[in-house]
Amino acid sequence: MTLEEYTNEFMSLKQRLYRLSIGIVKDTMVAEDVVQEVLIKIWNKGKEAAAIENKPAWAMKMVRNLSIDKIRSKHYKTGAIPEGYDVVNKTHTPETIAQSNDTVNTIQEIMESLPETQRMCIQLRDIEEMKYQEIADILGISIDQVKVNIYRARNYIKKMYLKTDNYGV
Amino acid sequence: MEYKNIKELMKKYWDGETNLQEESTLKTYFAGADVHPTLEQYKSLFTYYSIAREDKSLDSIDTAVLEYIQGKAVQKEAKVRSLPRLLRVAAAVMVLCASMFVFWNITSGTNSYSNSNSNVTIYDGKDEDPEEAKKAMKELKAALALVSNKLEDGKRQALIGISRTKTIPTLK
Numbered sequence: 001m002t003l004e005e006y007t008n009e010f011m012s013l014k015q016r017l018y019r020l021s022i023g024i025v026k027d028t029m030v031a032e033d034v035v036q037e038v039l040i041k042i043w044n045k046g047k048e049a050a051a052i053e054n055k056p057a058w059a060m061k062m063v064r065n066l067s068i069d070k071i072r073s074k075h076y077k078t079g080a081i082p083e084g085y086d087v088v089n090k091t092h093t094p095e096t097i098a099q100s101n102d103t104v105n106t107i108q109e110i111m112e113s114l115p116e117t118q119r120m121c122i123q124l125r126d127i128e129e130m131k132y133q134e135i136a137d138i139l140g141i142s143i144d145q146v147k148v149n150i151y152r153a154r155n156y157i158k159k160m161y162l163k164t165d166n167y168g169v
Numbered sequence: 170m171e172y173k174n175i176k177e178l179m180k181k182y183w184d185g186e187t188n189l190q191e192e193s194t195l196k197t198y199f200a201g202a203d204v205h206p207t208l209e210q211y212k213s214l215f216t217y218y219s220i221a222r223e224d225k226s227l228d229s230i231d232t233a234v235l236e237y238i239q240g241k242a243v244q245k246e247a248k249v250r251s252l253p254r255l256l257r258v259a260a261a262v263m264v265l266c267a268s269m270f271v272f273w274n275i276t277s278g279t280n281s282y283s284n285s286n287s288n289v290t291i292y293d294g295k296d297e298d299p300e301e302a303k304k305a306m307k308e309l310k311a312a313l314a315l316v317s318n319k320l321e322d323g324k325r326q327a328l329i330g331i332s333r334t335k336t337i338p339t340l341k
Contacts, residue, residue: 003238011231015224032230039234043241103213104220127221129189151185158183161214 001043001050009055010042016056016128017063023123024067034070038062057134064120064138110160117141118153125150172205179208253334256327263323267316274309 014035021031042049042059052058111119117139124135125146135146175198181187182195198204199215 006238011234014227014230018225018227018230019221032227035227036230036233039230040237043234043238104217107214107217123221126192126218129193131189147185154183154185157214162210 001046005050006043010039010049010059013056013059014039017059019127020060020120020123021063021067023119024064025070030070031067034063034066038066054134054137057130057137060124061138061140106164107157107161110157110164113160114153114156117145118149118156121146121149122153122157126154172208175205175208179211253327253330256323256330260320260323260327263316263320267320270316271313 017035017038018031021034022028025031025034038059041062049055049058111122114122120139121135124130124138125132130138132143132146136143139146141149175195178187178191178195181191187195196215196219199208199212200219204212
């Protein structure tokens with residue numbers, strides 16, 4: 001694999017890889033590390049990487065796996081708990097909701113309160129605009145499961161969003 | 170896009186039945202200025218998906234990955250360059266030529282002795298005068314010295330070649 005191929009095929013994915021990782025690890029530094037590690041791994045795979053048919057899905061799967069490894073590692077857990085605790089608190093305090101009149105924040109909080117698989121499905125579909133098959137490959141679930149998760153997630157988001165919107169008005 | 174169509178698409182969207190193209194149509198519609206009042210409430214939701222896609226500055230990743238690749242490339246290059254393969258081949262060919270030259274001389278010498286009784290007039294060295302033999306020996310020594318010299322020369326060239334070996338920066 002030449003440097004040019006590598007840059008065009010893999011380096012160009014870094015924004016998507018980063019967004020995927022940050023959704024799991026919830027820490028910008030860790031997400032950057034994950035993307036960097038995966039990109040280096042891919043370069044070291046050389047020919048094998050060049051022969052992969054669906055490169056974005058393959059790279060995203062690697063990022064997802066490594067991100068999950070990171071949050072499962074003991075060291076990371078101890079550091080991450082207070083941060084996650086903070087976020088949950090914020091969502092449930094009416095005061096903070098009223099203060100941050102920012103819709104983007106509200107949607108982000110709703111997204112974060114979704115179960116992991118549903119959130120990943122919505123992110124890969126509605127933000128990254130990927131096909132059902134690709135999402136299924138990345139998450140290691142069936143297409144039907146992807147569709148069910150997207151259906152549930154969209155309806156949850158709709159419900160929660162309209163609720164906060166009404167309160168806001 | 171007509172309001173009716175969009176409303177239909179929205180229903181499909183909530184049911185999880187839209188394809189990528191239809192979803193993109195919805196995003197474009199909600200990004201526009203003419204959003205129907207009844208759908209206005211969903212505008213920021215769809216805008217959010219577009220905002221979330223915006224790029225972040227991730228230059229540090231670029232730098233780190235490229236530095237890594239560059240480091241690897243330099244290592245690889247240095248490894249290849251430390252073998253002056255052409256010079257080695259040249260030296261081997263020279264040694265081969267020299268040994269063939271010597272071998273040919275010896276065998277042709279023995280031949281001349283074994284054929285000394287035949288009728289064919291060939292050089293057999295029997296009636297050769299000592300002066301002539303000494304002269305021949307001298308010539309042979311000179312020839313061998315020449316070969317030896319050439320070998321030394323090659324070796325020196327090889328050493329110069331090795332000392333000139335540098336890592337070659339290729340990527341940048």
